[in-house]
Amino acid sequence: MVANTKIGxxxxxxxxxxxxxxKAHKWxxxxxxxxxxxxxxxxISPWIAKETEIWLIKGNLASSLVLDILPLTDPYVLIQxxxxxxIPIFTGILGAFIVALFYFLxxxxxxxxxxxxxxxxxxxxxxxxxxxxxxxxxxxxxxxRFWVLGFTLLLALITxxxxxxxxxxxxMVFRGAIFGMGLAWGVIIAIFILDFIVSRRVWCGSICPxxxxxxxxxxxxxxxxxxxxxxxxxxxxxxxxxxxxxQVIKTPLNGASKGFHxxxxxxxxxxxxxxxxxxxxxVFRFETRIPFKKNTIQNLDNxxxxx
Amino acid sequence: xxxxxxxxxxxSLKTASAVGLGSLVMGLYARQSRAIAAQAIRPPGALVEDxxxxxxxxxxxxxxxxxxxxxxxxxxxxxxxxxxxxxTARKTPCEMCEDIPCVVACPTGALDHRLANINDARMGLxxxxxxxxxxxxxxxxxxxxxxxxPVQGKAITIDTMSNTRTGMHAKFIPVVHSSDCTGCxxxxxxxxxxxxxxxxxxxxxxxxxxxxxxxxxxxxxxxKAGKSLVAPDAEHKYNLxxxxxxxxxxxxxxxKGLIKxxxxxxxxxxxxxxxxxxxxxxxSSNPLDTLNQKGGL
Ligand code: SF4
Ligand code: SF4
Ligand code: SF4
Ligand code: SF4
Ligand code: SF4
Numbered sequence: 001m002v003a004n005t006k007i008g009x010x011x012x013x014x015x016x017x018x019x020x021x022x023k024a025h026k027w028x029x030x031x032x033x034x035x036x037x038x039x040x041x042x043x044i045s046p047w048i049a050k051e052t053e054i055w056l057i058k059g060n061l062a063s064s065l066v067l068d069i070l071p072l073t074d075p076y077v078l079i080q081x082x083x084x085x086x087i088p089i090f091t092g093i094l095g096a097f098i099v100a101l102f103y104f105l106x107x108x109x110x111x112x113x114x115x116x117x118x119x120x121x122x123x124x125x126x127x128x129x130x131x132x133x134x135x136x137x138x139x140x141x142x143x144x145r146f147w148v149l150g151f152t153l154l155l156a157l158i159t160x161x162x163x164x165x166x167x168x169x170x171x172m173v174f175r176g177a178i179f180g181m182g183l184a185w186g187v188i189i190a191i192f193i194l195d196f197i198v199s200r201r202v203w204c205g206s207i208c209p210x211x212x213x214x215x216x217x218x219x220x221x222x223x224x225x226x227x228x229x230x231x232x233x234x235x236x237x238x239x240x241x242x243x244x245x246x247q248v249i250k251t252p253l254n255g256a257s258k259g260f261h262x263x264x265x266x267x268x269x270x271x272x273x274x275x276x277x278x279x280x281x282x283v284f285r286f287e288t289r290i291p292f293k294k295n296t297i298q299n300l301d302n303x304x305x306x307x
Numbered sequence: 308x309x310x311x312x313x314x315x316x317x318x319s320l321k322t323a324s325a326v327g328l329g330s331l332v333m334g335l336y337a338r339q340s341r342a343i344a345a346q347a348i349r350p351p352g353a354l355v356e357d358x359x360x361x362x363x364x365x366x367x368x369x370x371x372x373x374x375x376x377x378x379x380x381x382x383x384x385x386x387x388x389x390x391x392x393x394x395t396a397r398k399t400p401c402e403m404c405e406d407i408p409c410v411v412a413c414p415t416g417a418l419d420h421r422l423a424n425i426n427d428a429r430m431g432l433x434x435x436x437x438x439x440x441x442x443x444x445x446x447x448x449x450x451x452x453x454x455x456x457p458v459q460g461k462a463i464t465i466d467t468m469s470n471t472r473t474g475m476h477a478k479f480i481p482v483v484h485s486s487d488c489t490g491c492x493x494x495x496x497x498x499x500x501x502x503x504x505x506x507x508x509x510x511x512x513x514x515x516x517x518x519x520x521x522x523x524x525x526x527x528x529x530x531k532a533g534k535s536l537v538a539p540d541a542e543h544k545y546n547l548x549x550x551x552x553x554x555x556x557x558x559x560x561x562x563k564g565l566i567k568x569x570x571x572x573x574x575x576x577x578x579x580x581x582x583x584x585x586x587x588x589x590x591s592s593n594p595l596d597t598l599n600q601k602g603g604l
Contacts, residue, residue, distance in 0.1 A: 046371065055371075062390075063366035063414045071414055077364045081415065084361030089416035092364070141318055147326040155334050161360035163337035166389045171365065175380065175390055179367050182382025 011130060011241040011278055018280040027273030034114045042178045060175045061115070062165075063095060071095035076213040077171070080164060083156035100217060106271070108218025112204060112211045113244075113272035117173050121188055122204050122244075125195035130241060137199025140206040142247070149209035169203075170210045201244050211270075219267040225275060226287040227253045227262040233283050239275035249275065253283070263289050343510045344386040347393045348490065350378055351401065351428035352410040352418040356512065363417035365390030372412035375402045396492025396508045401430060403457050403491050426458060431490030432514035433463070433483045433506055441498075441505035443480045446470045452481050452494035452506050461487035463494060481506065485515055 073095030152164040176184035248266035381387035498504035
């Protein structure tokens with residue numbers, strides 16, 4: 001089939017034909033399972049504890065205790081607390097260290113696509129947009145998120161409180177699902193409207209400082225998506241269309257001639273694996289990479305140079 | 308290149324000012340949420356509100372470990388800073404667990420782990436806020452709050468006060484002492500009035516005044532010095548017109564001899580408070596006694 005005839009088809013159709021529905025949704029399904037399981041465990045743990053006295057997990061993403069022994073703390077909220085002028089006790093610091101190490105190794109924005117509940121909302125908005133073939137909208141500079149991140153820390157410093165937590169939709173919704181929503185439903189709807197009406201992937205792609213913090217944390221991660229068979233690519237653009245951070249794909253996928261290696265290096269890649277799913281040609285796969293190597297001409301992946 | 312750079316700088320400035328503006332609004336909102344809601348009764352050991360809002364990560368571990376389901380995390384739309392733990396004493400007060408599990412659970416120190424004795428907790432301060440509602444102030448015997456208080460006899464005492472309506476009875480009114488009240492809210496929960504309680508727990512910052520350090524209490528100074536600081540320490544005298552006396556039951560200045568039963572018409576509270584006579588002074592320490600003695604002055 002010639003590449004161009006596919007344009008206009010919904011992204012992923014080709015892959016479903018080639019690999020079957022299940023394989024063309026493998027990572028999406030695993031991701032949703034992960035997101036729902038994590039939230040679900042927090043929700044059902046109190047019930048289980050009532051019957052068995054065993055606490056699987058207690059608390060919420062901000063800080064939790066697994067099996068009454070392993071402390072986990074969100075490093076971003078802890079850093080805000082530091083900026084607000086408080087030194088947390090050892091448990092909190094240890095928990096944040098464990099979480100930070102985890103994301104440092106497997107990719108910071110794994111938090112986004114495998115844990116964050118808002119991701120489900122923004123994914124649905126983006127999916128609806130593509131189904132309805134909505135284009136355009138008000139673009140918001142993708143660097144805005146770094147400013148937002150900076151200002152959340154500055155605000156903590158100035159107000160002496162963890163100010164961002166007063167409106168953070170991520171924690172609001174996650175905590176809400178466990179401890180009681182209140183009016184947090186409104187926030188879900190607001191983000192959906194933002195992403196569906198204003199423009200594609202605005203919240204996660206341009207604004208959210210949580211994802212931005214984790215992207216910085218995972219800059220050197222070992223787990224990455226590799227366009228290992230990029231020579232098979234038939235330019236159908238499906239991966240590009242489904243990717244929540246489209247800009248990250250171009251260089252590794254098409255940069256062979258310029259000498260760029262095929263790992264998706266950008267820390268904005270959420271390791272969601274959707275590109276792997278929708279590619280009928282199996283160009284992508286998860287791989288481990290030696291960290292600390294930048295995608296520059298100096299660090300060439302020789303195999304691809306030869307191609 | 309120069310054009311590109313200029314565009315970059317321009318874009319960045321735009322973004323920065325937009326985000327800055329948003330942050331300003333956010334900052335004002337944060338300041339406003341720092342204003343202490345009267346409903347925000349924090350768990351035991353909570354740092355002072357400003358520090359608490361910088362330390363609490365809103366994880367709810369304290370909520371989970373409270374065996375009495377006392378604590379809640381504030382939801383969007385509540386009056387308390389979003390996500391922070393608090394309790395509503397009228398519904399579920401703090402039972403003052405000896406091992407203070409909520410504090411032990413806190414991973415950040417927003418609940419101070421140095422709190423070892425729950426009696427040292429200061430979650431808030433009880434205030435008899437509706438004297439018109441409290442039946443003790445109407446002269447009825449109640450003392451329910453006094454009886455349920457876990458810091459019994461210390462955090463709430465019952466003081467007597469003259470019942471000016473009858474002129475011959477005492478009111479037994481609850482008085483809270485900040486030296487011992489933990490703010491647990493048991494009294495607020497138990498108060499017998501309908502609806503909102505007549506005695507309420509409030510954040511200490513709202514409940515307690517700054518005091519009056521510039522005033523010296525003469526009697527305290529006297530005790531400290533061991534003697535009167537004003538010399539001579541004159542007893543107070545009533546210089547009533549001849550043939551008149553004072554009826555404390557409410558009639559005021561009346562002709563001598565009209566008061567029938569002088570004993571019961573005495574102020575009972577003053578009687579209770581009267582120190583045991585120890586000296587042989589011809590004057591009673593209570594000038595009213597002198598006043599009401601047969602023959603008077
Ligand atoms: S960018 Fe923010 S809201 Fe979006 S998935 Fe990541 S953490 Fe969640
Ligand atoms: S002291 Fe006990 S009852 Fe009071 S808030 Fe803590 S855990 Fe709950
Ligand atoms: S356990 Fe500590 S940090 Fe967590 S919600 Fe309670 S007070 Fe806040
Ligand atoms: S809140 Fe009420 S019951 Fe609790 S210690 Fe204070 S006076 Fe006593
Ligand atoms: S329980 Fe209520 S009505 Fe009774 S004495 Fe206490 S405050 Fe007054």
